[in-house]
Amino acid sequence: MNKNDVIMTILKGRTLIVLTLLVIFFSCASESFFTSQSLLLIAKHVALYGILGIGMTYVLVTGGIDLSVGSVVGLSGMIAGLLINHGFTMFGYTFYFSIPVIVLIAVFIGVIVGLINGIIITKFAVAPFIATLGMMYVARGAANLTSNGATFPNLVGKEALGNTGFEIFGRDIAGFPVAVMILIIIAIIAAVILRKTPFGWHILAIGGNERAAKLSGVHVDNDKILVYMFSGACAAIVGIIATSQLVASHPMTGNTWEMNAIAAAVLGGTSLMGGVGTIVGTVIGAFIIGVISDGMVMCGVSEFWQMIIKGLVIVLAVIIDQYQRSLQARMALQARNENK
Numbered sequence: 001m002n003k004n005d006v007i008m009t010i011l012k013g014r015t016l017i018v019l020t021l022l023v024i025f026f027s028c029a030s031e032s033f034f035t036s037q038s039l040l041l042i043a044k045h046v047a048l049y050g051i052l053g054i055g056m057t058y059v060l061v062t063g064g065i066d067l068s069v070g071s072v073v074g075l076s077g078m079i080a081g082l083l084i085n086h087g088f089t090m091f092g093y094t095f096y097f098s099i100p101v102i103v104l105i106a107v108f109i110g111v112i113v114g115l116i117n118g119i120i121i122t123k124f125a126v127a128p129f130i131a132t133l134g135m136m137y138v139a140r141g142a143a144n145l146t147s148n149g150a151t152f153p154n155l156v157g158k159e160a161l162g163n164t165g166f167e168i169f170g171r172d173i174a175g176f177p178v179a180v181m182i183l184i185i186i187a188i189i190a191a192v193i194l195r196k197t198p199f200g201w202h203i204l205a206i207g208g209n210e211r212a213a214k215l216s217g218v219h220v221d222n223d224k225i226l227v228y229m230f231s232g233a234c235a236a237i238v239g240i241i242a243t244s245q246l247v248a249s250h251p252m253t254g255n256t257w258e259m260n261a262i263a264a265a266v267l268g269g270t271s272l273m274g275g276v277g278t279i280v281g282t283v284i285g286a287f288i289i290g291v292i293s294d295g296m297v298m299c300g301v302s303e304f305w306q307m308i309i310k311g312l313v314i315v316l317a318v319i320i321d322q323y324q325r326s327l328q329a330r331m332a333l334q335a336r337n338e339n340k
Contacts, residue, residue: 058190083102
């Protein structure tokens with residue numbers, strides 16, 4: 001094994017290496033880090049970043065980006081809070097829904113946001129960055145409009161109205177967070193779809209070479225729209241979980257979480273250039289973001305420094321990704337020359 005092979009092996013396993021080093025570092029830096037209570041809290045945060053990151057991975061794989069997911073988190077939570085506390089009023093009558101119906105409505109809102117993003121990007125040829133940036137403001141504004149910027153507190157519902165049980169999504173079952181269970185289910189489904197189905201192969205092909213994918217018969221626009229709808233659904237699910245954990249909804253919930261989603265995906269090996277990405281890598285990347293965030297809090301690091309460090313982590317991850325792609329290209333060229 002030559003030098004380049006060693007470097008490539010390290011680069012491919014960098015996510016696990018970084019995660020291991022971070023756990024060791026914070027365990028030494030803070031006595032409270034490696035405790036069952038702290039690890040449980042980290043797991044709940046990782047679940048949120050992981051689900052968001054999975055949706056973002058699908059988008060990034062196609063060569064796009066979705067900056068609206070953080071706002072969709074807040075919007076879906078506010079929709080759920082509104083329906084639980086105040087119901088839905090029409091023609092002078094107020095209707096209250098069961099929790100499963102409320103969850104479906106909130107997730108449907110996320111899907112609609114993703115649908116709009118996808119249509120704007122594909123049918124109107126608007127750059128994903130611009131389209132989702134605009135939707136980020138629209139969704140956040142809509143979240144604030146549901147309550148005029150106020151919070152919907154105490155989302156426990158009433159037995160008489162049949163809308164109790166919302167807090168289940170933020171609880172633990174047999175000591176295991178429900179949020180982590182949801183993450184595992186979504187991760188398994190997303191991984192199977194990405195690697196074992198024609199749709200997954202198509203979106204990987206779109207990110208690798210969109211023109212070639214289109215000439216091969218791939219319905220590029222339709223697949224892109226579905227990808228953004230999936231991202232919106234993932235964001236809405238995170239909004240439900242986050243709101244359930246707080247037992248209250250606030251319009252600013254999820255603010256800047258799109259950065260955590262992007263960071264989780266990129267740290268997990270997903271390329272911002274498209275065509276490359278794995279769900280397992282994204283989940284590990286979410287663990288890195290969760291460990292960094294909660295570890296710095298336990299060590300008393302200022303929130304402002306936390307923002308700086310997270311930003312540097314994203315930039316460093318992109319630099320390493322670019323270096324890996326360049327090294328792979330050089331190794332492939334060298335192999336071809338040797339075989340001639």
